[in-house]
Amino acid sequence: MKLAMIGFGQAGGKIVDKFLEYDARTGSGIVQAAIAVNTARADLMGLQNVPQESRVLIGQARVKGHGVGADNELGAEITEEDIDEVQGAIDNVPVHEIDAFLIVAGLGGGTGSGGSPVLAKHLKRIYTEPVYGLGVLPGSDEGGIYTLNAARSFQTFVREVDNLLVFDNDAWRKTGESVEGGYAEINDEIVRRFGVMFGAGEVGLGDDVAESVVDSSEIINTLAGGGVSTVGYDAETVEEYNSGGLLSRFKSNNKDDMQTANTTNRITSLVRKAALGRLTLPCEIEGAERALLVVSGPPEHLNRKGIERGRKWLEEQTGSMEVRGGDYPVHEPNVAAAVLLSGVHNVPRIKELQQVAIEAQENIDEIQKESEENLESLVEDNEDELDPLF
């Protein structure tokens, strides 16, 4: 499926930049247009693949290109004021060629956290194409203000988009790694998972007679109905044997049967590992409202039986009646299962985030009150004998 991606803020910009690189490298053709929006000039300059003319610096009058810090209320305000500048960049997007918008942002910061819900609301007002969000939650070690920002932005973003895909940095943090190096790996993971998911609707291999290829409408239907989504993923290397190649000369029925059984088992096992392993947003998969299973790999390593079995298993595990499944043929020696779980409800991490955010809010209020009192007691003379100038 073809997307117009808008990276909002630093994390959002970097991830969209990575999507462009993935697209060029693999030819998956999902990024129809890419835009990066920021209040910080330096963050826009750090991008490598987003075209210069698609980098939009907003809020120059207010923050002079220096960013909003972690003030997401300011991020939201500036976005509202300068929404025309963002729209100016979107005007260059051939919207009739895209299937959806995807707004990408780190929810713990300022610009993306505050601005992306505002942009989502704006886009939904103007276009009929679905508007999806890809929100990154902060690590739990990043401190209260990031958590508070994320909790508030999450709430608003979910409300404004057609579906919010979530990636939780906390679940993917690796101890003992530099933050930057850590993000590089995390961003690769984000791009691979969502790339395979969205890429599935974009098969351009005319010669492959796929059994049941996933198309864009199935992705859209899975995301329809809104709420929060998460993606599970697992891949395995296989030896690619070409059906017209050397081995086919020795083919026997027996071998065919065995390969079929192997293929089926591999797929069902990958589906299980994908759904039960680490999700982009860890949660209880039971109760997910809709799901989409994409099994990707060389056509000779895909079969309907495996996908159907995997799909059935997902139905049992989620209790959902709406589990779609299909394949995504690619020419490389890997087989992968990607599971999109949409409308998940049982997400302990979000509850924890909200709890910490509430505590942070209370702390901040208290500190502010204290400092106001302190200032007052410093400035005012004890007996109140002095009069102010005016």
Added chain:
Amino acid sequence: MNWIHSSRAVVLGVLLAVALLTAGTVGAVQIAGFDDAPDSAEVGEEVSVEVELTDLYGDNVPDDEWTLTGDSELGGADWTVIVRDAGGDEVDRVDPVNESFEVGIDRDANHVTVDISVTGDIPEIDEFDYEDPEVEEILAMELAQLTADGDRATLADGTYYIHAYTEESREARTAIDDAHEAAEDADSDSARDDVDDAITFYNNGEFESAANTANSAQESVESSQQTRQLLIFGGAAVVVVGLLVGVIYYWRESQKPTSKLQ
């Protein structure tokens, strides 16, 4: 004894057994809601179990006035117990702080149904057993009648367990499940041995080793199946395979940076 006689005897026996069973337990109280509670949960996760009790004065709770008690192994178990009348209105409520509660049930006070919920965290489990997952279960709710002499008579179907896991234990268990299946499919004794080793690791709480062992068992089955097939092609095929592997290797190397999936 002819066939009719013996089958009649069986039927009688079954009836008798059923009668004995129902009389032997404190059972007529109906408990609904365990179906909606989670079957399994991760250690540290907060879970809730909610049930509704009806038919409070059945045959085997003999009195019109009795004491209902509940226990839980959930960490920081937080109970809410609401007693309602026939119209569903609240007549009594207990908000106990501890792992357990006690509440008086009284027909004359119009006590008709009881809503019970407990919320708490899945505690650490110190024993793991791959083959006996019951060892990994946490008692989430146990309902009982407190008899006059202070004994607890557990209510029939009034006990609910939740299977506890950690991320690592679950991954290891899945890996062993898969390897076990692969070993049986391939009927491979060496893979079975590896699976046994993986289970030993698992039972010792060494989940990473368990998962690694299970995964390598599965891989070895898969590759040995392929090898066995290839051997059938005879010596000449070995050369072809060598070539093929070379070609695949070269191809894979040349394809590497364009991978969508890895």
